[in-house]
Amino acid sequence: MIKALLFDVFGTIVDWRCGVATEVESFFTKRSIAIDAAAFADAWRAKYQPAMEQIRRSSRNYVELDVLHRENLDATLADFDLSGLINSAARSELNRAWEKLPPWPDSVQGLTALKSRYAIAPCSNGSIALMTWLSKFANLPWDAVLGAGIAKNYKPSPEVYLASAAALGLPPTDVMMVAAHNGDLTAARNTGLKTAFIPRPTEHGPGQTTDLEPSSNWDFIASDLNHLAEKLVE
């Protein structure tokens, strides 16, 4: 029945917080600027949902996440009183931190096992470019790149899930969304997709308080992607 699996990426497949902090640390160390890299990563990411919300509410036309990340970087540099020290070319370089995020230890093996039986694709808010370069960095074996880049809108807007299923020529009921975020799965279920939850309890660092447990009776609940593959692939 299920023919394809769609995956959230930031948090579910890759550790964005450690990856961005590593790139931030390296970037500012080269410039002899001391910084709390994890705090910078958190501040940068904190502007993510509000930026997308303008587009979800149609008060701004769709622009790709790379553009929002860059605007949010500019604002974060200002918050850290670093605006005058970093020129435009350097900001563009730092913005590519989002293409250099490490996969969780089980991600590549789990995706490879799931790929043997299902079509697998990201259904992320990242652009096609961002997903492609990130996948090359992290060796993610996608069959296609779907999500915001083809829907021209941001999750959890229903179009993103529906456009991704339609792009595979499948009805929503033949597709399952896999995510570490209960809100993502709620939206996916509302469009008719099947749902699978895996916890990523350190996505937001050691003090994480959200999404530690499944909040609903999702179709599948697994401890990580290898465990999900055990359940889904004979």
Next chain:
Amino acid sequence: MIKALLFDVFGTIVDWRCGVATEVESFFTKRSIAIDAAAFADAWRAKYQPAMEQIRRSSRNYVELDVLHRENLDATLADFDLSGLINSAARSELNRAWEKLPPWPDSVQGLTALKSRYAIAPCSNGSIALMTWLSKFANLPWDAVLGAGIAKNYKPSPEVYLASAAALGLPPTDVMMVAAHNGDLTAARNTGLKTAFIPRPTEHGPGQTTDLEPSSNWDFIASDLNHLAEKLVE
């Protein structure tokens, strides 16, 4: 300089004629209908360019190639006086022949070698769905699926090449089109892409007369994808 390679698929990566003929043969044999399967494949494919041309000339809105293939199948069945014998569900099944095409012997190895250094993606007239299911059948290791499915137009319209490069966040000059068809490369070069030619002298069967040789000074000319990888990957 070159960061991504885009590939024509039907003819360049997979042997559509043998693949479709194999599926046609199997389909009609099961129904005890004798048919010249290669002639049927050729007749079906002969309706391909005229169908896309309506969309290129904007006399029809974009529909995916799966829809055109199905319309062309209906017309081909009529040409072969078989319309009354094949119901709609069976036609939908046969239409998926285009998802079951064998790669040329060098395709998977050559693409895998090229993937180690470049982002690789189809820039085909096939839909995202068709490219995805075909890639799973033929084990094609794409990083992303680009082409008509994201451009909503058909090659050789310039938008298809330009939208594919833009989807990777790259200027056309950082992207190379790889094809066995000189016309495809002419259009790609006109949009600013680099070009590479490999011959596929039996794409149209043993009597092929077109595209046996490169017709211009393409940036790279190679005997197959392994040879191209030798030239492009140190």
